[in-house]
Amino acid sequence: MRYAAGHKEATRARLLSAGGAVIKKNGFATTGVDSLMETVGLTGGAFYSHFSSKSDLLEAILARELNLTREMLTSKQDLPLEQWLSETLNRYLSFEHVKHPETGCPIPALSTEVARSDKAVKRAYEAMLGEIKNRLAKRIGQDAAWAAIAQCVGAVVIARAMASDASGKKVLASSRNFLKKALLKNK
Amino acid sequence: MRYAAGHKEATRARLLSAGGAVIKKNGFATTGVDSLMETVGLTGGAFYSHFSSKSDLLEAILARELNLTREMLTSKQDLPLEQWLSETLNRYLSFEHVKHPETGCPIPALSTEVARSDKAVKRAYEAMLGEIKNRLAKRIGQDAAWAAIAQCVGAVVIARAMASDASGKKVLASSRNFLKKALLKNK
């Protein structure tokens, strides 16, 4: 073998990381294999020694990215409820998050395309989302967990589609206010 | 002129209606001009006598579709709050809506692509969404209006990406429960 041991694994890891950023920003269907490979300094033909299809890549990227989201949402679980809630919501529902999909959560960026993908992709998505929900449910309950996820995702999706920054910020602020109030009251 | 007066307008109207259904189902970027024209029984070349670009079509479709959503959400404004809320939420957050994007609301189907479109498209989106929010705000208040829209959109987006029907239904039910409780309490 003319390449160091672990070379393939390293390339695959870079592909998941750099590729994930690109498709969160520009979309999965609209990003070609060639430009995906460019992000790791390789040419298109080499793609298929790492993944059997483009859809296979989406599945792997989703697993990785959703894992990161789960860690992020549950990293401060030892804080008191109100503080944990406030910090987590302020971070997820920030204008920074809206403006930078490439470093953000895959759910608002990729869900619509997951909905149009094959069963394997959807299964990866469903499994990870279920885990995220379970972790949140421990603190705020089952219904509230799904509702909070849905609302955060929807707010980011809508804020990103707005023409003006001001409108996007309004959507975020309303969702933050509403969720904090509702989640602390119903507890 | 070899075609009846109003023929062009009629073709354009059919294009907006049939095209809207197709792109809500299959996505805007992934649907070609040729297949868009097929839905109204014409060939690709004829597209450009109706719209100056594909993006121009998206703008027109959004205006039309969001107008329909607005009418739907506010059609039963004369009912008592609780009843209006319940009926509207049950309809928007239904499994039927999740399974049939082609006849459903454009916001969960197209927002992610609007976010990646040009300023004109985003302006059309922002203007119509603002109107929808204003109508809802009259009944439930400003923050709650944005929050409710965000949550409904997020729930449908997520439910559509789930592998199993059961998971999608859970997300919908949680959002329905949570929203009804929160909106009636905070009033």
Added chain:
DNA sequence: GTCTATAGGCTGATAGAC
């Protein structure tokens, strides 16, 4: 493990016939 070359098919958009 990555390369180049290639296949066959799709894209958005234009020109000119009818």
Added chain:
DNA sequence: GTCTATCAGCCTATAGAC
């Protein structure tokens, strides 16, 4: 107003050289 023909460029995926 719609047609066909055409452009250059992109797509996913494969074959075979190195």
